[in-house]
Structure formats: structure tokens, C-alpha cells
């Protein structure tokens with residue numbers, strides 16, 4: 474479960490992310506989403522996993538995706554676009570899950586919004602599921618993964634905050650995770666290991682995301 478990205482792929486990714494990058498809009502319901510004329514890649518995961526930080530690091534913009542001051546309270550889908558002369562792509566920072574202080578009703582609303590978005594969005598090419606390197610997969614993660622697989626939606630596992638633990642621990646974590654995920658069908662067969670803090674693993678991830686950009 475590993476893909477080698479060529480220097481050429483990395484260069485395409487680097488150039489895309491050096492392109493013009495802008496916030497498009499925040500949406501709280503599906504009737505206001507931006508048009509579907511561009512490929513879209515979604516960033517998803519538990520609140521606090523590092524979604525906004527990763528978007529900022531990938532784009533080299535410190536404040537593009539805002540940190541939420543009250544974790545778990547952002548129920549918006551935040552859309553961005555990135556383009557250079559050759560390629561263009563939208564990406565979306567989805568509201569996180571797994572925040573204990575959220576009521577059952579709010580959780581249900583969140584679930585409906587996300588699941589409706591995922592199942593109806595025609596231009597959604599893949600979901601990047603972010604997982605904090607220090608955490609195990611939860612029941613909630615499992616349910617979400619099951620949902621992707623049932624939908625036949627391609628998804629990608631991105632490990633975050635690898636600077637938080639020792640390199641040797643990261644390796645054994647990766648082995649365990651690969652083993653846990655080995656029977657998944659729609660999972661892209663590469664685990665991306667990233668740190669937004671130390672800017673590691675970003676080249677491969679940029680190369681990968683750029684594969685979904687339109688010419």
C-alpha cells in the first residue's frame with residue numbers, strides 16, 4: 474500500500490499550489506453550493522484533526538482556512554478554488570465530527586448535511602479523511618468509512634500531526650493502520666503522512682490532489 478510519486482507529478486502539484494488560491498464561500502445548506510463545473514476534493518475528519526492547518530500549509534497561506542475558535546461549532550462547508558494556467562480545482566473544508574459537547578440534534582443535522590453533500594455532489598472526486606497520528610480509529614470513523622465505501626466514493630487516508638510522536642512510533646502506527654484498512658475497496662492505496670507544523674509530506678499530497686485538477 475504505497476505509491477511512488479514521480480518528480481514530474483510533484484512538480485505539477487507544486488505548480489498548482491503556487492497558483493492563485495481563493496476562498497469562494499461558506500455554505501450551511503446544500504442549496505447554496507458553488508456550481509459543479511470544477512472537480513472538487515473534500516477535507517474531512519474529526520474536529521481538531523488539523524483540516525484547516527493542512528489546507529493552509531498546502532497552499533502556503535497562513536490564514537486561508539480559518540481556525541475555529543470554538544472547536545466543533547463550525548457547521549459550514551468552506552469552499553476554495555485553486556488554479557494556474559493549466560489546471561484548476563475546488564476544495565472544501567467540511568465541518569468536523571466527534572465533538573462531545575454537540576447535542577444529539579446538532580449531530581443529526583450535521584450528519585444529514587454531510588451525507589447529503591457526499592451522496593449528491595457530482596463533481597466530488599475524492600474525500601481526504603484526516604486522522605491524527607496519536608489516535609486510533611473510532612466507531613464514528615468506521616461508520617464514515619463504511620458510508621464512503623457503500624457510496625462507491627474514492628477516499629484517501631491522510632495522517633496528520635506526525636511531528637507529535639517519534640519517527641519509530643509513526644512507522645509502527647502506519648503498519649497497524651495499513652493492516653486495519655487492507656480490505657477497503659474504494660480507498661486510494663497510499664497513506665499520506667503529514668505535518669502542517671513541520672511542512673512534511675506535503676509534496677506527495679499536492680501531487681496527488683493535482684491529479685484531480687482539470688486541464
Ligand SMILES: Nc1nc2c(ncn2[C@@H]2O[C@H](COP(=O)(O)OP(=O)(O)O)[C@@H](O)[C@H]2O)c(=O)[nH]1
Pocket residue numbers: 518519520521522523524525526527539540541544569633634635636637667668669670671
Ligand atoms: N503539532 C502540530 N499541531 C497541529 C498540526 N496541524 C494542526 N495542529 C494543531 O491542531 C489544532 C487544530 O487544528 P485545525 O487545523 O484548526 O483543525 P480542524 O478543526 O481539523 O480544522 C490547532 O491547535 C493546530 O495548531 C501539525 O501538523 N502539528
Ligand SMILES: [Mg+2]
Pocket residue numbers: 524525526539540541566
Ligand atoms: Mg477547521
